[in-house]
Amino acid sequence: MNDLEMKILNQAADTLSKEIDNGILFEILTQDWFKMEITFGKDKYHLHPEMEAWCRKHIGHGGWTYSSPKTWEGMGDKIWIMHSMFGRTTFAFKEEKHLTLFLLKWA
Numbered sequence: 695m696n697d698l699e700m701k702i703l704n705q706a707a708d709t710l711s712k713e714i715d716n717g718i719l720f721e722i723l724t725q726d727w728f729k730m731e732i733t734f735g736k737d738k739y740h741l742h743p744e745m746e747a748w749c750r751k752h753i754g755h756g757g758w759t760y761s762s763p764k765t766w767e768g769m770g771d772k773i774w775i776m777h778s779m780f781g782r783t784t785f786a787f788k789e790e791k792h793l794t795l796f797l798l799k800w801a
Contacts, residue, residue, distance in 0.1 A: 729762065729786065730786060730787045730788075730789070730790055730792075730793040731762055731784050731785060731786035731787065731793070732784070732785055732793070732796070732797060732800075732801065733782055733783065733784040733785075734782070734783050734784075734785075734800075735781060735782055736781035736782075738783065738800070739778075739781060739783065741800075742776075742778070742783065745776070745785070745800060746776065748799060748800075749774050749776075749785070749796065752795060752799075753773060753774050753787070753792045753795065753796070754773050754774070755771050755772055755773060756772045756773055756774035756775055756776070757772060757775065757776070758775070758776055758777060759772075759775040759776070759777050760777060761777055762775065762777070762784060762786040763775065763786070766788050769788075772788075773787065773788040773789065773792065774786065774787045774788065774792055774796075
């Protein structure tokens with residue numbers, strides 16, 4: 695394979711890769727649920743009560759649930775949730791601005 699053929703092949707591979715990435719991104723953005731969550735390990739387990747109280751004060755209604763919802767339908771008026779299993783705790787948020795506030799405080 696000469697240099698020109700190699701260059702064409704590389705450009706085709708790059709284009710295909712970008713199209714695949716765009717397709718995946720489009721699929722994520724058009725789904726009902728775009729995950730806005732963060733998961734902590736055991737090192738922050740002792741902070742659960744403080745994190746929960748902070749969320750209630752600064753974000754609003756939320757609380758414990760069994761897992762991150764696939765959609766917020768059926769979650770009532772909760773705008774954030776938290777769940778924990780095997781020392782890993784996840785906080786999920788309905789709105790991006792709430793995730794950002796939470797990250798600024800706790801991450």
